[in-house]
Amino acid sequence: MKINENYRNLNENYLFATIAKKVKEYKAAHPEKEIIRLGIGDVTLPLAKSVVAALKKASGEMGEKETFRGYDDEQGYPFLKEAIRGYYGAKGVSADVSEIFIGDGAKSDLSNILDIFGTDNAVLVPNPVYPVYVDTNVMDGRKISYMNASKENGFLPLPDKNVKADIIYLCSPNNPTGAVYGREGLKLWVDYALKNKAVILFDAAYECFISDKNLPASIFEIEGARECAIEFCSLSKTAGFTGVRCGYTVVPNELISNGIKLNALWRRRQATKFNGVSYIVQRGAEAVFSKEGLAEIRENIKYYMNNAGLIGAALNKKGVYYTGGINSPYIWFECFDKMESWAFFDYLLENFALVGTPGAGFGEAGKNFFRLTAFNSLENTKLAADRLLNIK
Numbered sequence: 001m002k003i004n005e006n007y008r009n010l011n012e013n014y015l016f017a018t019i020a021k022k023v024k025e026y027k028a029a030h031p032e033k034e035i036i037r038l039g040i041g042d043v044t045l046p047l048a049k050s051v052v053a054a055l056k057k058a059s060g061e062m063g064e065k066e067t068f069r070g071y072d073d074e075q076g077y078p079f080l081k082e083a084i085r086g087y088y089g090a091k092g093v094s095a096d097v098s099e100i101f102i103g104d105g106a107k108s109d110l111s112n113i114l115d116i117f118g119t120d121n122a123v124l125v126p127n128p129v130y131p132v133y134v135d136t137n138v139m140d141g142r143k144i145s146y147m148n149a150s151k152e153n154g155f156l157p158l159p160d161k162n163v164k165a166d167i168i169y170l171c172s173p174n175n176p177t178g179a180v181y182g183r184e185g186l187k188l189w190v191d192y193a194l195k196n197k198a199v200i201l202f203d204a205a206y207e208c209f210i211s212d213k214n215l216p217a218s219i220f221e222i223e224g225a226r227e228c229a230i231e232f233c234s235l236s237k238t239a240g241f242t243g244v245r246c247g248y249t250v251v252p253n254e255l256i257s258n259g260i261k262l263n264a265l266w267r268r269r270q271a272t273k274f275n276g277v278s279y280i281v282q283r284g285a286e287a288v289f290s291k292e293g294l295a296e297i298r299e300n301i302k303y304y305m306n307n308a309g310l311i312g313a314a315l316n317k318k319g320v321y322y323t324g325g326i327n328s329p330y331i332w333f334e335c336f337d338k339m340e341s342w343a344f345f346d347y348l349l350e351n352f353a354l355v356g357t358p359g360a361g362f363g364e365a366g367k368n369f370f371r372l373t374a375f376n377s378l379e380n381t382k383l384a385a386d387r388l389l390n391i392k
């Protein structure tokens with residue numbers, strides 16, 4: 001046998017392992033210090049009550065002969081697709097149920113979608129970036145080019161007509177930068193994609209954190225997007241499903257390449273390689289989109305956004321440049337005194353027992369930036385904000 005040689009080209013990602021090691025060493029040397037971790041990219045609040053009730057009820061059904069379920073449509077149950085269609089409708093976006101695919105999360109779908117694209121496509125990803133976009137394309141051997149997100153463009157890079165790309169990744173609200181595209185910016189990307197016959201893979205995992213009604217929470221709010229974009233959504237950050245696992249992907253029927261509907265290709269791919277998300281989880285997901293469910297998850301999001309606001313306020317007082325913090329649970333700021341992000345990591349840990357994520361871990365363009373998250377308790381976030389204020 002021969003291995004997939006492309007795997008040799010993967011960069012070892014030591015980011016979170018290195019952070020864990022440094023924190024462990026610090027803890028051993030300073031057992032009396034209370035370490036606050038704002039590095040976490042995972043939710044911390046428990047599931048909404050209505051979701052738990054739905055999960056329990058569905059579990060009960062699975063234990064009764066009359067209501068037991070086995071294999072079903074691998075694209076998802078109609079009840080959940082209808083609920084998602086309604087959720088989109090409330091944003092003014094119409095999606096047909098045939099365009100909605102239920103999966104076990106955005107990470108899998110973002111990776112698996114590459115099965116339907118040739119390996120000779122040129123891929124364009126922002127830098128800094130969610131590492132999954134890069135690694136999954138390296139595994140397939142696609143050529144990747146980067147577009148720099150920076151202070152100059154507010155960490156929202158726009159298309160460059162001199163760059164030729166076939167597959168474009170956009171993530172808004174962005175992880176790690178928290179930056180959110182406005183309608184004008186997304187329209188430029190849609191126009192570029194249509195002109196170049198490219199596809200936009202739009203990662204909307206954090207759409208629920210957008211509170212500003214002027215900002216698009218779906219790329220399908222942009223005219224022309226149905227001919228050039230696929231949208232990936234997840235209940236992970238929206239409803240605390242990181243451990244439950246459920247997401248959905250929208251592939252519009254108008255998205256066509258060489259006479260072939262991408263919707264049909266993705267349906268074929270999923271039918272062959274995927275057997276669907278568990279009935280129990282899909283019932284839990286359905287409850288997220290109920291009136292009570294939405295009210296409950298919005299309370300949780302409000303809690304996180306209040307935390308983000310506290311960090312943002314501290315940085316404002318310090319006069320530090322940052323993106324995110326509003327409409328996103330991430331705060332991405334310039335390291336104090338133009339420090340490099342790993343040096344700043346050590347400085348914050350050593351002097352303030354505060355843990356974040358060095359921007360360099362998300363790409364070269366992040367080397368003087370730092371990511372903090374809103375996913376901690378209010379009490380700890382308040383302490384962290386005070387510590388930030390105390391930096392000289």
Ligand SMILES: *Cc1c(COP(=O)(O)O)cnc(C)c1O
Pocket residue numbers: 104105106107108130171175203205233234235236237242246247
């Ligand atoms: C957390 C996250 C996801 C969601 O991943 P799941 O597989 O749905 O848990 C997708 N994209 C980004 C950028 C994320 O940070």
